[in-house]
Amino acid sequence: MSCVGYARVSTHDQDAAAQEAELRAAGAQRVFVDYAQSSRRTDRPEWEACLDYLRSGDTLLVRRLDRIAGSDTMALEVIRDLEKRGVNIRSLTEPVIDTTSPMGRALFGIVAVFAQLRVDTIRENTRLGLAHARAQGRVGGRPTVMTSERLEAAQKLRESALSYAAIGRALGVGKSTVQRALARADR
Structure with missing residues (x-):
């Protein structure tokens, strides 16, 4: 020992x-x-x-x-x-x-219970807050840069067989932003 x-x-x-x-x-x-x-x-x-x-x-x-x-x-x-x-x-x-x-082990057990309670409470409050926000029509994350005007322009440019990268350069956004916006619009 x-x-x-x-x-x-x-x-x-x-x-x-x-x-x-x-x-x-x-x-x-x-x-x-x-x-x-x-x-x-x-x-x-x-x-x-x-x-x-x-x-x-x-x-x-x-x-x-x-x-x-x-x-x-x-x-x-x-x-x-x-x-x-x-x-x-x-x-x-x-x-x-x-x-x-023995007292240290007992106190540690109590501390452990309260620490787990804290973690569980934070998790539950986060889940409830997100559900409340979704129910009010809000979603988390950064706002999209693809405005309705940009989306419309991207759809027209895509019809003319331009690549996602070219459309992104023309609109001043990234290729993946264009891909996601067009995929959402198609759904």
Whole structure:
């Protein structure tokens, strides 16, 4: 059973020495450090090496959860995966995240439930908002540049056997814009 640290900085300009020192002072025997890596990526080289190194009974020590995951859901997935492997996790700045104790595991479970509730609520509100907008005749996305005049001109130019690219150049729009507009008009 060992204590393994993980540190990460987002840019080459940042220095991970302070994180590494904190982790070592807290008991990490080995520290993996990623430089210029986004927390939203799961394929960080040192993160992958750290995951390979961890064994059942080990504790992963981080300064903050945002060092290992770029979102609540991502953090929960990482913590659950580590828990399945028998690896504990402890955060230096978020004492509620300490799966080495029964209270820490219980609090983590509560935090996980609320994080999932937040994700589900956002998803449901988004779905309801989009349905409401559609019911009022609004659609999402950028407004089309193909006005009725441009569409009419494109249809006439297409009848004269011009290519989509040529029509697009003549109307000042892209080839794919012309193709989509004409396909919609044909339907």
